[in-house]
Amino acid sequence: MLGAGPAGAVVAMVLGRRGVRVLVVDDGRQKAFSGGETLPGASRPILGGLGLTDVLDRTPTLPCTGSRSAWGSDELAMRPGIMSAYGAGLHIDRPAFDTHLRVASLRSGASALKGRLSKVDRDDRGWIACVGSDGGQITVKCQWVFDCSGRRSIFARAVGAVRRAADKQVAVVAVAERSGHDDDLATTTESVSEGWWYSAQLPRDRRVFMLFTDGDLLTNSGARSIERFVALGRQTRHISELMATYEFGRIPPTVVLADSSSLDAAAGPGWLAVGDAAASMDPLASTGIIDALKSGRMAAEVLLGSGVRLEDYSRAILERYSQNLRLRSRYHWMEKRWSGSDFWRRRRIPFV
Ligand SMILES: Cc1cc2nc3c(=O)[nH]c(=O)nc-3n(C[C@H](O)[C@H](O)[C@H](O)COP(=O)(O)OP(=O)(O)OC[C@H]3O[C@@H](n4cnc5c(N)ncnc54)[C@H](O)[C@@H]3O)c2cc1C
Structure with a gap:
């Protein structure tokens, strides 16, 4: 093994x-x-x-x-976990x-x-x-x-x-320490022009933030540095609110392969x-x-x-x-807002 x-x-x-x-x-x-x-x-x-x-x-x-996502629209849509057959x-x-x-x-x-x-x-x-x-x-x-x-x-x-x-998708991952109140136990996904963000609370007063993008688009975004990663998160509508009560420290985010x-x-x-x-x-x-x-x-x-x-x-x-x-592929087609972005253009290929 x-x-x-x-x-x-x-x-x-x-x-x-x-x-x-x-x-x-x-x-x-x-x-x-x-x-x-x-x-x-x-x-x-x-x-x-x-x-x-x-x-x-x-x-x-x-x-x-549950899971909440702002995908194809600015508004967050909630899917409660209890709607799953398994709770x-x-x-x-x-x-x-x-x-x-x-x-x-x-x-x-x-x-x-x-x-x-x-x-x-x-x-x-x-x-x-x-x-x-x-x-x-x-x-x-x-x-x-x-x-x-x-x-x-x-x-x-x-x-x-x-x-x-x-695809060439990677995830830029940072874990932050809680510095204020956070009773949000859902996952949050928010699409942006360069890819999509994800965040979830973790046990022991931490929260994970991830930016999913393509490996070759990372250099332009600068998201490998923690300062730029946080700055990009703060430009979002919903992830920025979750970042407000967390401290990121100085450790650079980790970049991991997240392709299909x-x-x-x-x-x-x-x-x-x-x-x-x-x-x-x-x-x-x-x-x-x-x-x-x-x-x-x-x-x-x-x-x-x-x-x-x-x-x-x-x-x-x-x-x-x-x-x-x-x-x-169906999920990618739901996001129509950034037709000029490389990340979304690459994903608008019909899959049969
Ligand atoms: C950014 C990101 C977020 C994710 N979020 C979720 C999520 O929320 N929920 C979910 O269900 N899944 C999630 N996944 C997927 C999930 O983490 C993986 O599908 C899961 O870990 C697969 O388990 P595995 O045992 O196949 O491989 P792994 O967990 O990768 O284990 C592989 C093992 O092999 C060892 N190994 C590797 N190379 C060698 C070598 N040469 N010699 C000896 N040992 C070696 C490694 O050290 C490791 O212990 C996520 C993945 C990514 C990238």
């Missing part, structure tokens, strides 16, 4: 519980905040079905009362959530190795992977590899799979790509974590011989990705 995010943790846990010997290799890098902190209500039955309800009990959370969502402490998922995978019998994949070969008995770790190079032999390494699909690309991106991209095939002989490593959806949908949990379970079922074949798995992942691209 390569990668111990939500996808890797679930595959390791499901297989471990069924007595399969699993080694999870993760680089264990301390990541600056990189996004992914709102869980839709639909996550509850998924986590419950995996026997992981306690992960939510142990993770610091705030209720998410309100949650704002989670993401590092804590990921840690509790990893602990669950270790409890199920999986082993863990901190290191990075440096080379992979195959012989007639299976895979031979070289992992660079604190203890030097370690050779790992295994029959199956689950690539759960996130958007870079480290293993799948090393064995020849091709990753294609539908997928592999040309999500599996091959002896390997499967899972979660973002197989296909990553636009964060606009806020479904990345539950997609990672669901695909993790399905990938484990392939190996356990529960009736899901390798090609069915790959097809299901890529169909879901195409559906998501169609839905995203």
Whole structure:
């Protein structure tokens, strides 16, 4: 198993519980905040079905009362969380959530190795992977590899799979500390000429602000500096109000890849790509974590011989990705205000 995010943790846990010997290799890098902190209500039955309800009990959370967006218009439209069939969502402490998922995978019998994949070969008995770790190079032999390494699909690309991106979107992410009153527990999305903003309150008196734009448009906007990032936020109608009771400090915002991209095939002989490593959806949908949990379970079922074949798995992942691209395209067409902007012009391509 390569990668111990939500996808890797679930595959390791499901297989471990069924007595399969699993080694999870993760680089264990301390990541600056990189996004992914709102869980839709639909996550509850998924986590419950995996026997992981306690992960939510142990993770610091705030209720998410709904989503509001000023998209295609200046006015904010509210969609209350309770209108979802699964009830309100949650704002989670993401590092804590990921840690509790990893602990669950270790409890199920999986082993863990901190290191990075440096080379992979195959012989007639299976895979031979070289992992660079604190203890030097370690050779790992295994029959199956689950690539759960996130958007870079480290293993799948090393064995020849091709990753294609539908856009160049990145997110500029800053977390601010609360300095005044804030009882707003909804998520807020606001489109602007250079892309769109997102903000949500986080546990422990913090709030995340993100500007989504295209990587090549970032330089002109200057949003990599915290001063310019805050200045751009203050030019908006709604995000600016949320910024008013927060302090940003001096740490520059983090820039992370936030494109829609997928592999040309999500599996091959002896390997499967899972979660973002197989296909990553636009964060606009806020479904990345539950997609990672669901695909993790399905990938484990392939190996356990529960009736899901390798090609069915790959097809299901890529169909879901195409559906998501169609839905995203409909959202982009709703925004008609900035026909001269590169960001929106690039997104006015009909998707069939
Ligand atoms: C800006 C932004 C905002 C988002 N907001 C939301 C949201 O609100 N709600 C939501 O549900 N989703 C959101 N997402 C998506 C969500 O975060 C991802 O879909 C989810 O993290 C996918 O989980 P994963 O396990 O597939 O990959 P990851 O969480 O990326 O985990 C991959 C793991 O692999 C490890 N790894 C990588 N390379 C190597 C290597 N070479 N060797 C060893 N280990 C390696 C990494 O360290 C990491 O631990 C957002 C994404 C972005 C970019």
